[in-house]
Amino acid sequence: MKGAEAxxxxxxxxxxxxxxxxxxxxxxxxxxxxxxxxAQFTGLITHVCEVAHRRLSEFYVGRKVTHRPVQGSVVGDGSGDGIDLVFDVASAE
Incomplete structure (x- = not known):
């Protein structure tokens, strides 16, 4: 099985x-x-979110990055295979 980092x-x-x-x-x-x-399960989606959060924090150094709760794992893209993760990045001080 493929991991979140992958x-x-x-x-x-x-x-x-x-x-x-x-x-x-x-x-x-x-x-x-x-x-x-x-392959979708809560733990994998949570870990993908954590990895993406870390990558965003590395890009937006010194800025607060927060993720919004994942509301359902499947989006209506027709395939049932897509997930959307939404993050807020604070403005720079």
Missing amino acids: YVNDQWHSSGLANLPEGPEGHCITLKFIIPRD
């Missing part, structure tokens, strides 16, 4: 991590990951 690394460009907004203002960032429906 999902984040493999989907770096397609998730949105490679194209993060810059600038001192606050940002709301939605990252989209494709995780096969049969």
